Amino acid sequence: MRRRVAEFRRPIRRRLSYGICFLLGAFSVVGLVLFFVQHNYHQDRVHQHPLLLERNTNVEHFSKNRVNLTEEILTATSLSRQLSEEMVLAKAYVVIAKQHNNFHLAWELSSKIRSSQLLLSKAAMNGKPVTKEEAEPIIKSLSSLIFKAQDIHYDIATTIVTMKLHIQALEERATSATVQSNVFAQISAEALPKSLHCLHLKLTGDWLKKPSLQKLADEARNSLRLTDQHLYHFCIFSDNVLATSVVVNSTVLNAEYPMQFVFHIVTDGVNYGTMQAWFLSNDFKGATIEVQNVEEFHWLNESYSPVVKQLLNSESRAFYFGAYPDVNAEPKLRNSKFLSLLNHLRFYIPEIYPQLEKIVFLDDDVVVQKDLTPLFSLELNGNVIGAVETCLEAFHRYYKYLNFSSSIISSKFDPQACAWALGMNVFDLVKWKKENVTAIYHYWQEQNANGSLWKLGTLPAALLSFYGLAEPLDRRWHVLGLGYDLNIDNRLIESAAVIHFNGNMKPWLRLSISRYRPLWHKYINQSHTYLQECAIG
Ligand SMILES: *[C@@H]1O[C@H](CO)[C@@H](O)[C@H](O)[C@H]1NC(C)=O
Ligand SMILES: *[C@@H]1O[C@H](CO)[C@@H](O)[C@H](O)[C@H]1NC(C)=O
Ligand SMILES: *[C@@H]1O[C@H](CO)[C@@H](O)[C@H](O)[C@H]1NC(C)=O
Ligand SMILES: *[C@@H]1O[C@H](CO)[C@@H](O)[C@H](O)[C@H]1NC(C)=O
Ligand SMILES: *[C@@H]1O[C@H](CO)[C@@H](O)[C@H](O)[C@H]1NC(C)=O
Ligand SMILES: *[C@@H]1O[C@H](CO)[C@@H](O)[C@H](O)[C@H]1NC(C)=O
Numbered sequence: 001m002r003r004r005v006a007e008f009r010r011p012i013r014r015r016l017s018y019g020i021c022f023l024l025g026a027f028s029v030v031g032l033v034l035f036f037v038q039h040n041y042h043q044d045r046v047h048q049h050p051l052l053l054e055r056n057t058n059v060e061h062f063s064k065n066r067v068n069l070t071e072e073i074l075t076a077t078s079l080s081r082q083l084s085e086e087m088v089l090a091k092a093y094v095v096i097a098k099q100h101n102n103f104h105l106a107w108e109l110s111s112k113i114r115s116s117q118l119l120l121s122k123a124a125m126n127g128k129p130v131t132k133e134e135a136e137p138i139i140k141s142l143s144s145l146i147f148k149a150q151d152i153h154y155d156i157a158t159t160i161v162t163m164k165l166h167i168q169a170l171e172e173r174a175t176s177a178t179v180q181s182n183v184f185a186q187i188s189a190e191a192l193p194k195s196l197h198c199l200h201l202k203l204t205g206d207w208l209k210k211p212s213l214q215k216l217a218d219e220a221r222n223s224l225r226l227t228d229q230h231l232y233h234f235c236i237f238s239d240n241v242l243a244t245s246v247v248v249n250s251t252v253l254n255a256e257y258p259m260q261f262v263f264h265i266v267t268d269g270v271n272y273g274t275m276q277a278w279f280l281s282n283d284f285k286g287a288t289i290e291v292q293n294v295e296e297f298h299w300l301n302e303s304y305s306p307v308v309k310q311l312l313n314s315e316s317r318a319f320y321f322g323a324y325p326d327v328n329a330e331p332k333l334r335n336s337k338f339l340s341l342l343n344h345l346r347f348y349i350p351e352i353y354p355q356l357e358k359i360v361f362l363d364d365d366v367v368v369q370k371d372l373t374p375l376f377s378l379e380l381n382g383n384v385i386g387a388v389e390t391c392l393e394a395f396h397r398y399y400k401y402l403n404f405s406s407s408i409i410s411s412k413f414d415p416q417a418c419a420w421a422l423g424m425n426v427f428d429l430v431k432w433k434k435e436n437v438t439a440i441y442h443y444w445q446e447q448n449a450n451g452s453l454w455k456l457g458t459l460p461a462a463l464l465s466f467y468g469l470a471e472p473l474d475r476r477w478h479v480l481g482l483g484y485d486l487n488i489d490n491r492l493i494e495s496a497a498v499i500h501f502n503g504n505m506k507p508w509l510r511l512s513i514s515r516y517r518p519l520w521h522k523y524i525n526q527s528h529t530y531l532q533e534c535a536i537g
């Protein structure tokens with residue numbers, strides 16, 4: 001696996017031409033995302049941007065006896081592909097030409113782009129491939145225009161920089177548009193849906209009423225398997241029983257030897273009984289499952305952890321300034337203080353599991369699709385964390401997450417350093433302790449007490465704490481974006497060991513992205529009485 005990773009990454013870095021191709025690709029992808037976002041998600045496939053045909057394997061929407069355009073576009077002689085590719089280039093040059101006030105060239109290019117779009121969408125609607133007679137004149141004139149553009153704007157370095165800036169601008173517009181149109185998702189993400197609340201009540205009832213469950217839990221607590229180094233250990237920190245169940249179920253169902261897996265779940269006090277009741281009364285292929293309550297981690301207190309201190313402070317501030325929720329309101333399922341604390345537990349893994357040497361961390365919004373056993377034998381090359389890098393597709397570099405105007409950041413970090421993702425990570429806990437990562441984390445968390453280094457989330461803190469200690473993994477280990485990105489390639493999703501619904505459109509919400517929802521829902525027991533009674537599924 002290591003070797004393959006290296007081969008996968010290096011040529012891209014070395015070769016300029018690859019870089020350009022990639023930029024063009026990214027340009028078109030971002031353009032498409034934007035296109036979709038701005039068209040309000042109307043997924044009318046017939047009127048889709050013709051370029052999409054290249055990426056979208058969903059051509060089954062065209063009736064059966066038509067030409068399979070996916071196949072057509074993959075053939076060596078495909079005219080549609082040739083057209084699409086030229087259009088991408090031409091579009092990039094429209095932007096550049098306009099910037100250099102070559103309005104006539106920009107106009108010529110745009111008009112040819114329009115003709116190719118027309119040709120491609122006609123072909124898509126009729127289910128017939130583009131013919132040579134139709135395509136040739138357009139391809140020829142586009143080629144000569146592109147040639148002319150290249151000749152005028154010969155400075156390829158400028159071209160790259162210009163295009164990069166445009167990609168970033170487009171990307172940002174896309175992001176903000178998505179966030180804005182997801183205001184509802186954000187609101188409903190904060191309040192747990194009714195059906196989950198119903199499940200929670202039923203399971204809590206079981207936990208309180210059935211002493212047999214408590215006895216089972218006591219026995220499980222003392223299992224020697226929890227600290228057995230020969231087994232494969234996973235940790236999940238969550239307050240959502242259904243999401244956690246999907247993570248565990250998908251992991252064991254795709255594993256060859258699920259009996260060798262141990263899951264360490266940490267939740268808050270409100271959900272402790274719920275989690276216990278669920279995991280003790282359902283079948284997870286013989287895997288060992290431990291449930292702990294974060295409120296019983298007495299070592300994780302104000303005097304040890306700056307995070308706990310900050311959380312307590314912000315809570316008391318909110319109280320004194322009247323932002324505290326009404327005391328008479330119904331008791332909240334999600335205690336925001338412990339919710340944030342659960343999010344930060346990923347920085348205390350060696351403290352929570354002092355006897356373990358290696359562990360895989362899974363977010364509660366992932367689905368596992370492959371056997372994860374090989375992750376444990378990946379060579380981390382002396383690093384503490386294994387993670388997929390995110391700077392290739394989306395230019396997620398350090399400067400995107402951190403305030404580089406601050407000298408303590410700019411003096412220690414490279415703004416262009418490649419960022420990576422949390423959510424599916426493998427940790428070498430021996431190395432973690434040796435490198436004092438938790439102490440480094442505490443240092444940065446204290447520096448950021450006033451929010452001047454970064455604002456939100458745990459990723460910036462992780463990027464600082466694990467700087468120079470992260471081993472890049474093959475991207476297929478962890479495919480991200482299923483909670484916000486409407487256009488992830490189906491082949492990429494299929495090849496992924498872990499898919500991650502990061503973003504607001506979580507699969508358990510009504511506002512989730514319909515195309516990805518079944519990937520999550522198939523790991524739920526649809527015939528479970530409680531789930532039926534609570535109308536989940
Ligand atoms: C079209 O071809 C692709 C790739 O060969 C295949 O996956 C898809 O099922 C085909 N679709 C139809 C409708 O035949
Ligand atoms: C706080 O945590 C530290 C170790 O992390 C421990 O020694 C101390 O006793 C704890 N204090 C309380 C009040 O629990
Ligand atoms: C970690 O902390 C210990 C004690 O504070 C110190 O002795 C050691 O040198 C530190 N290790 C690193 C790699 O900084
Ligand atoms: C934030 O706190 C740091 C020290 O912890 C200080 O140096 C910095 O000036 C503060 N920034 C702001 C904007 O208050
Ligand atoms: C970034 O850091 C600088 C210098 O410490 C500070 O003045 C500025 O307010 C910070 N920016 C934000 C958005 O906090
Ligand atoms: C796990 O997923 C399978 C289907 O993929 C389903 O049949 C089963 O009921 C699920 N188990 C639980 C405990 O949800």
Ligand SMILES: *[C@@H]1O[C@H](CO)[C@@H](O)[C@H](O)[C@H]1NC(C)=O
Pocket residue numbers: 283525526527528529530
């Ligand atoms: C689904 O849940 C029901 C209990 O409601 C149980 O009898 C059945 O075995 C479960 N199915 C699977 C595949 O876990």
